[in-house]
Structures are given as C-alpha cells and as structure tokens.
Amino acid sequence: MDTTRSNREQMLDAAESLFSSRGYADVTIVQVCQASGLPVGSVYHHFTNKLGLLAAVVDRASGRFFDDLPAVEELCGTDPLDRLGAYYDRAAEVMGDQAPFMRLMFLLQLQEDKDGRIAPLVHEARRRVRDELAAAIEPVARDSGAADATELARELAELTVSFTAGLVVFTESGTSGVATGMRRLRQFVLTAITESATGRSVATP
Numbered sequence: 001m002d003t004t005r006s007n008r009e010q011m012l013d014a015a016e017s018l019f020s021s022r023g024y025a026d027v028t029i030v031q032v033c034q035a036s037g038l039p040v041g042s043v044y045h046h047f048t049n050k051l052g053l054l055a056a057v058v059d060r061a062s063g064r065f066f067d068d069l070p071a072v073e074e075l076c077g078t079d080p081l082d083r084l085g086a087y088y089d090r091a092a093e094v095m096g097d098q099a100p101f102m103r104l105m106f107l108l109q110l111q112e113d114k115d116g117r118i119a120p121l122v123h124e125a126r127r128r129v130r131d132e133l134a135a136a137i138e139p140v141a142r143d144s145g146a147a148d149a150t151e152l153a154r155e156l157a158e159l160t161v162s163f164t165a166g167l168v169v170f171t172e173s174g175t176s177g178v179a180t181g182m183r184r185l186r187q188f189v190l191t192a193i194t195e196s197a198t199g200r201s202v203a204t205p
Contacts, residue, residue, distance in 0.1 A: 008046045011036045016057045020100035023107045024054055024118065051117055058125050061101035065129070068094045072136045080140040081190050087136055088189065092182030095164050099178075102168035126161055133157035137189070146196035156189050 014036035018027045029050055033040045047053040069090060075083040095102060108122045138153035146152050163185055171177035 007038055007042060011038055011042055011046060011053070012057055012060055015053050016061060016100055016104065019054065019057060020104040020107070024104075024111055029053075054118075055121055057104070058101075058121055061098060061104070062125050062128055065094060065098050065101070066132055068097070072140060080143040081193065084137065084140040084193075085186055085190055088182065088186035091160075091164075092179055092186075095168060095182070096178050099168050102165055106165050106169045130154070130157045130161050133160055137193075141193045141196065144193050144197045146193050147199075148196075152193065152196055156192060160185065160189070 011032065015027075015032045018032055018035060029040060029043050032053065033043065036042070043050070043053055047056055070087070072083050072087050075086045105122065105125060108118055111118055113119050134150075134153040134157035137156050138149050141149035141152050141156075164182070167178055167181040171181070
C-alpha cells in the first residue's frame with residue numbers, strides 16, 4: 001500500500017467532512033489532523049497550508065463528480081432527449097452521493113473572503129461543473145434542432161449548478177427531496193430544449 005497516498009486521502013476525507021459541516025473559517029488544521037488521526041505536520045507536508053488543503057478537497061471532489069457521470073453518447077437510446085434525461089437521472093444520484101461537496105461549495109460562497117483567496121477556488125469549481133454540463137447538453141440541444149444550442153446549453157448548465165446547490169443544502173437528509181427536485185429540473189431542461197427546437201410552449205404535467 002502507498003502509505004503517502006493513504007495518509008493524503010485520509011486527510012482529505014477528514015477535511016471535506018469538517019469543511020462541509022462547519023465551514024472553512026471555523027475549522028482549524030489541528031481539528032483536521034485530530035479527525036484524520038495524523039500529525040499536524042502532515043498538512044504542511046502534503047498541502048503546504050490550510051488553503052492548499054481546501055484546494056485539494058475541491059479538486060478531488062469535482063473530479064470525482066465527473067468520474068461518476070457517464071458521457072451522454074454512452075447512454076442507451078437513440079433519441080437525444082431520452083439520453084439527456086438519463087444523464088440527469090444519473091446526475092441526481094451522483095449529487096446525492098456528493099452532498100458534502102455540494103454543501104461545501106455553498107458555504108464557500110457565503111464565506112467572508114477578505115484577501116480574495118477563496119473566490120477563485122469557488123469560481124473555478126463552478127466553471128468546471130458548468131462547462132462539463134454544457135458540453136453534455138449542447139449536442140443534445142443541437143441534434144434536437146434547438147435555436148442557438150451553445151447559448152441554451154450554457155444557460156441550462158448554469159441553472160442546474162445553482163438549483164442543485166440550493167437543493168442539496170436545504171433538503172433534509174434522508175428525504176426524497178433531492179430526487180424529486182432533480183426530476184423536476186430534468187423535466188424543465190428537456191422542455192426548454194423542446195420549446196427552443198419547436199418554437200412553441202410545451203405543456204408539462
């Protein structure tokens with residue numbers, strides 16, 4: 001076993017749990033080390049400082065999010081809207097699994113950022129999520145005949161990021177709220193693409 005990697009992952013697990021439940025500012029390096037069972041020097045060895053630890057947490061979690069999502073073209077079905085619908089269904093499951101990361105991103109946006117070091121991390125993580133989602137939506141919108149598929153994909157991706165962050169943070173754990181909310185978002189996204197393609201409103205149930 002790679003002990004160095006194991007210790008690093010152990011530290012990241014502890015930091016992600018603490019940052020997402022208490023917020024970045026209210027968690028100390030000592031607390032992270034106590035939770036991980038590793039000496040304080042481990043943080044400085046692996047991450048340089050607390051901000052470096054946060055950056056590593058965000059990078060790992062956002063990468064894990066997309067590793068768990070299939071490419072739209074790999075999903076079953078010939079209809080592009082059906083494939084995108086399946087993609088959003090899977091995204092709902094992944095977001096539920098990634099609830100601590102979603103909460104962390106929300107808390108970081110509320111965090112007082114006196115020296116401007118946290119905002120770039122949040123901006124980059126949101127940009128990555130938004131761009132990946134837009135890349136999944138755009139070909140479906142284009143194949144469906146939607147007008148200005150690129151712009152529509154960006155709008156729907158931004159909506160998805162904002163909606164899901166609030167949904168995960170404010171929905172009580174153990175309830176069906178996230179799944180229900182994601183189903184409604186899925187329907188909205190598919191309807192928006194259809195309306196753009198047909199040029200007329202589509203009645204939803």
